[in-house]
Amino acid sequence: MNQFQYVRPSKQQAAIDAVAKDPNATFIAGGTNLVDLMKRGIATPQKLVDINRLPLARIDADPGKLRIGALALNSTVADDKQVRERQPLLAQALNAGASAQLRNMATVGGNMLQRTRCSYFYDLAMPCNKREPGSGCGALEGINRMHAIFGFSDKCIAVHPSDMSVALVALDATVLVSGPKGERRIPFIDFHRLPGDTPEKDTNLEKGELITAVDVPDGPFTKYVHYQKVRERASYAFALLSVAAALDIENNTIKAARLAMGGVAHKPWRLTAAEQLLVGKPATEDTFRQAAEVAMQGAKAFKHNAYKIKLGPNTIVQALRTAASAA
C-alpha cells in the first residue's frame, strides 16, 4: 500500500472539493473493496477523503419513493421495514451479496462503485486494460469462466459484480449525485457503462461527483419478486449469473414485469425486450421460457463461459417461476 493522506470532512462541499481538485484523491466510505485494491497496489490514491461523517445514511420513506442515503449500510437497507415491504426485491438482492460482516461495512454508494472481480484486473503482472489502459485484456484469450456474454468489447470482457445494482436497475432507480458543477440525477440504467474503448471507466460519474442517495420509485412489485443468484457455493461467492425478477400478476395475467441480469455484462443488464414479452401473458412456464429466449438474444460466449448461454435462460425461468409463486 502506498503512503496516502487521509481527511475526514464533515461538510459535503468540502468533501467534493477535496476530490474534485486533486487528481489523486478518492472518496472512501466502507472501504470493503478500495482497501483491498490499495493493499494489492491496484488502487494507489494519494489522498483518501473519508465521507463517513456526512449525513448521508438516512432511509426516507417518502410518498411514491424510498430515498436511500449513499452511506446507508447494505445490512441496514436489507433489514429496513419500509424497504422490505415496498421493495422486497432490493432486500433480497442485498442479502444475496457478500457476507454478513461485509454487509455491515459496505454502503449503498460503495456497492455501486465496486470494481470488477476479474482475476486479470487483480494481478499486476498480467495485462488488464481496466487497470492499465493499453496493456491488453488478459481475459479475452485467457480463463474467462466468469466473464461477460453481453455488451463487452475487445478491450474488456469483465463483469460488474454487484447484486444490489441488478435489483436497482430492474426497479428503475435513480442515482442522486452532487459534484463540482452542482447536483444531477442519473437513471440507474445509465449509471454504469459498457467498456467500449475506455474500460478503465466503470461508471458515468465525473471526477469529484459524489453519490448522495438512490431513489427507488414505488411500483406494483411488492409481492411477486425474486432475486435468483447462481454461484459455486451456497453463500459468500460472486454470481456465476443472477436474475432479478419482479412481476405484477392479476388473475394469473402478468400486468407488469421487470427483469435484469447480473454476472453477464460490464453493467447490470436490464432485459427490456423480455419484460415487454411478459406483459399481458399468463404467468406460466411457457411464457417464462419465451421471455428467457428473447432475453438471451445477442449473447456471445468465450472459451470458458459458454455455460452462461444455457444457465442464463434457465435462471430467468427459475427466477420468474419463483417470483410468480411468491405470494
Added chain:
Amino acid sequence: MKEQAQNKQIGAPMNRVDGHLKVTGAAKYSAEYELPNMAYAVLVGSTIAKGRLTGVDAKAAERAPGVLAVITHFNSPKVPGFDTAGKDPSQPATVGGPLKIFKDDKIHYSDQPIAVVVADSWERARHAARLVKGQYAPEKHKTNLEAGASEAFLPTAAKKNPKHPMNDYQRGQADAYKLGAIKLESEYVIPTEVHHPMELQAITAHWEAADKLTIYDKTQGTMATRRDFAKEWNLPEENVKVIATFVGGAFGNALHSWPHESAAIIAARVVNRPVKLMLTREQMFTNVGYRPYTWQKLGMSATPDGKITAITHESIGQTSNYEEFTESTLAQTRMMYQAPNVTTRYRLVSLDVCSPIWMRGPGEATGAFALESAMDEMAHMLNLDPLEFRLRNYTDKDPENGKPWSTKFLKECYQLGAERVGWSKRQLKPGSLRDGEWLIGYGMGVGTFGAHRGAATVGAQLLANGTVLLQCATTDIGPGTGTVMTQIAADTLGLDPKKIRFELGNSSFPKAGTQGGSSTVNSVGPATQEACLALKDKLRGLAGASNAAFASAKKEDVTLTDGYLALSSNPATRVAYADLIKQGGDKAVMVEARPGPEGQQYSMYSFSVHFVEVRVHELTGEVRVSKLVSCADAGTIVNEKTAGNQMKGGAVGGIGMALMEAAHIDDRFGRYVTKDFADYHVPVHADSPAVEVAFVNQPDPHVNALGTKGIGEIAIIGVAPAIANAVFNATGKRVRELPITPDKLI
C-alpha cells in the same frame, strides 16, 4: 467391566485441554511471538514462470522508510548447507529437493521468491516489497499437464529401485479388463487443490548466537524442521531449536520446509535481529505446495453377477521441474477389492510450477475419486446397487500381498452408514427421486489409508505439586493430540486428567516423527502409555523401599492419586509424592516405543465409507449436500469428540474437493488466476449439512496396545466420489472432472 473401569478417559468425549487457550486467543501461533528488536520480512515473487533473474532493481525499496535490507540471489550470504542439505528420511524419498532460495539465478516457477525485504514494521516491508523490480531473461515455460502428457515418465526413484512402490504393478494378466465382456474405461481429472489452513505459513527466526538458532515456525514436524535447518547452516542439531506449540491447521503443507523459512533465517542473519516472516494468502497459493493436478484412466471389467475380473488404473500427476513429488494415488486400487487381474501405472509430468506437497488423504483421495467413481459406473452397468456390488467384491485378506488384515470392519461401516443415510430410499435408475425443483440422489465412496506407526519417545515426570508432566516433540496441527495423550496418560496412571500436562511442539522434547499420515496417535500414544507405566513402576520401586506392600504389589495395582501413590486394591496403602520426590521421584523417565514385527505379518489399514444424499437443482445445476454420513473403522477411538471433529472436517474438505475447489493457471503466463478466497472457494457453513459420524470402535490388537489405526486421512478419502456418485444418481450425469460446478450439470 474391569476393563471399562480402567479405561475411564479413553473413549470419553473429553474437551480439548487447550480449547480455552484457543478460543480466548491465548494460544500463541508462530506469527504471534514478539521478540525484542524484531524486524519483519516480506517476499517478492517472480513475475515469470521460467528463465533467469538477470538483475533486481531494489533502489526504491532500499530508500523506502524503515527498510533494513533487500536480500536477493545477488547479495545473499552463502548458506553453507545448500550444497549438501539432505531430506527428511521419515518421508518417502523424493528426487531433487526443495528449492534453495537465493542460491542461483534460476526461476523455476511464477512467484518464486526473488527477494526478501526486511523492515522495521510489516507494513513498511510490504510496501517496499512492491517497489522491488526483477529483471529477467525469460524462457518458454510449461504449466499444463495435459499438454505435457506425452512426456510423462516413471519416477526416477522407481527406475532405480524395482521394489519402489511407484513402479508399475501387476497381478494376474496385464490390462485384462480389455478382454472383458462387461467393461468400462473412463478418464478422470482432479484440478490443483490448495491446502489453505486458516493460519498462514509463518516463521520467526532468531539467531541467539552465531551458531545458535531458534525458530518459531509453522511445521508439522519440529524434529524434521530442526534437521533441515541444522543441515542448511552446518550446525549440530542441538544448536537449532524449533518451537511449534500451536499450529492452526496444515493439512500437509507444513510437512516439509519451504523457501520462505530459509529466507527468514537468512534475513535474521543479515540484519542481525530476530525476523518474522508471514506469507500472504496469495503466496499460500504459489509457494507452499498443493494437491497436484492429476489425470487418471481406469478400466474395469466384471462378470454379469458382479465380480470384478480386472482393473487397470493409470495416473499422471504433476510435479515441479526441480523435485520429483510422488504420492500413493494407486494404492487403494491394489488392495480394496477382490480382482484377479490388476495393473497400475504411475507417471509424472514436470512442469514449471512450485512443488506439490501431500494434502490430506494424499494420493488416495485422488485415486479414490477414480476408483470409487468407476465402482459406481460399473454397478450402474450391471444394474446393481453399488453397496451390493462392493460387498460382492469384499476382501477378507489383502489381495495385494496375501496377508491377513490386522483388523477390517468395513462391512460394519457399510451397515452403519447405509442405515443412517436412508440408503433404502435410493433408486437404481438415476433421476428417479425429486422434491419439487430439486433432483435427489444417493451415493457412496470408500476410503482407506495405512495404519502407520513410527518410533516415538515420551518423557514422564512427577512434579512436586502432584502433576505429571509429559513431553514429546510431536506437534498438534489441530486433531487434539495433547488432549488424547492426556486421556491415555490418565488411564495409564489412574490419575485425574487435570493433574496431567502434556507438552509438545518443541524440538528439544523427546523425539517424535512428523504429524502426518494419520500416524500420531498410533506412534505417540503407545509411547505415552509406556512412559506412564515406566514412571509408575519407578515410583512403585521407590515406594517399595519404605513400604513393603509396594515392593510386592503388582504393577497394575499401583495408581497415582491426588498427592499419593496408592494401591487400587487398598487405597489406604499409600506413600506421599513428597516422600517419593525426596528419593529422586521427580526425575523424568524417557521411554521410546517402537512398532513391533506385526507390520510385517499383517496388512494394517483404517477404512471409511461416506454416504451422501445430494439435491441438484434441475435448472441451475446447483448441488447441495443434504446428508453426509461418514463411518470409520479406525480402531480404538480415544476421544469421540476430537475424532468426530476430524471426521467432520475431512467430510467438509471432501465437499470442497467435490464441488468447488480448483486452482487454475493461465498457461500463457504460468500464473494462477485463482489467488484469493473470492476466486478459490472452500465450503461455507451453508454448504455442509450436519455431518453424521459413526465409528465401529473396535481395537486393532496389532498396530499398538491401544488398538488405534488413525483417522485424519480416511476422513476425506472417498467423500468426493460419494458426492459425484450421488450427483449421477440424482441426474444421470457423470462428472469425471472435479469440481462439480453448476456449469457441468446444466
